[in-house]
Amino acid sequence: MTRPFLPIPDSDWPAEIDDMREGFAGQLNVYRVMAHHPDLLRAWSGLRAHIVHASALGRARAEVVILRLAHRVSSSYEWNQHVARGLSAGLSKPRIASLRGPLAGMGQDDAILAGAVDHLLDHSKLPPAQMAQLEDLIGRPAVLDLMATLGMYLTLGFLLNSTNCPLDADIATELAQNAPELRV
Known part of the structure; x- marks a missing residue:
């Protein structure tokens, strides 16, 4: 056993x-x-x-990337943790909720970031036009940090989903009080 x-x-x-x-x-x-x-x-x-x-993405953009990844890999632990972190980084509830939906339902910058997450997860690379669009938005160091963030949180998603790691009690309480509609 x-x-x-x-x-x-x-x-x-x-x-x-x-x-x-x-x-x-x-x-x-x-x-x-x-x-x-x-x-x-x-x-x-x-x-x-x-x-x-120290990510060149900045806190709010990093949360967009992490939340999109958490949604895509069905990591409820990461989603819930980063709903709380996203709210504290200044993301609104509607903005966070949009990260679970189609790119067309997001603001332009979030759609570019989430589109990069989607393409990397689906194809393991970004095409030149998408790389250029991303670099124009966030700069070259942040493009690399986006990929590193994705890799790190993908590993955490595997770990969390495979071990059924329980959500931390303080995050569960915070979400119940401040954003129950966003909890998964």
Whole structure:
């Protein structure tokens, strides 16, 4: 019988990554699940730090990309986490809701970003015209950060969907109070 990948509680936290427990790794269930593989979690931290804190996309555009990806890979954990983050980054509820629909129902900039997400997921590359459109909108470094963000959150989507990682209680409460219509 397969044992579930439950978020690791503080009492069972691996000693080799004890220094990470008080930081990002101990704050979210997804990283408490990833702590089943301490070397992976430690290696993850550098890319995560760049994507979360230093991306050339900027916070709001990064949330658009992550929300579209979460929708496309049916990751309810990522969708719900990033609804809350998107709201705190200034995205409106209608804007967030539009990211689950067709590109024609989005604002122009969001449609360009979501279209890039869709094309990368469907074809594993962007055609030259779409690359140029994206670069005109966000700049070359942000195009690369979009791809890196997509790769990182795609990996998280695989992990989350395969382990049935539970949504963090604080996010569930926040969504119930502020955006129940957006929760999946």
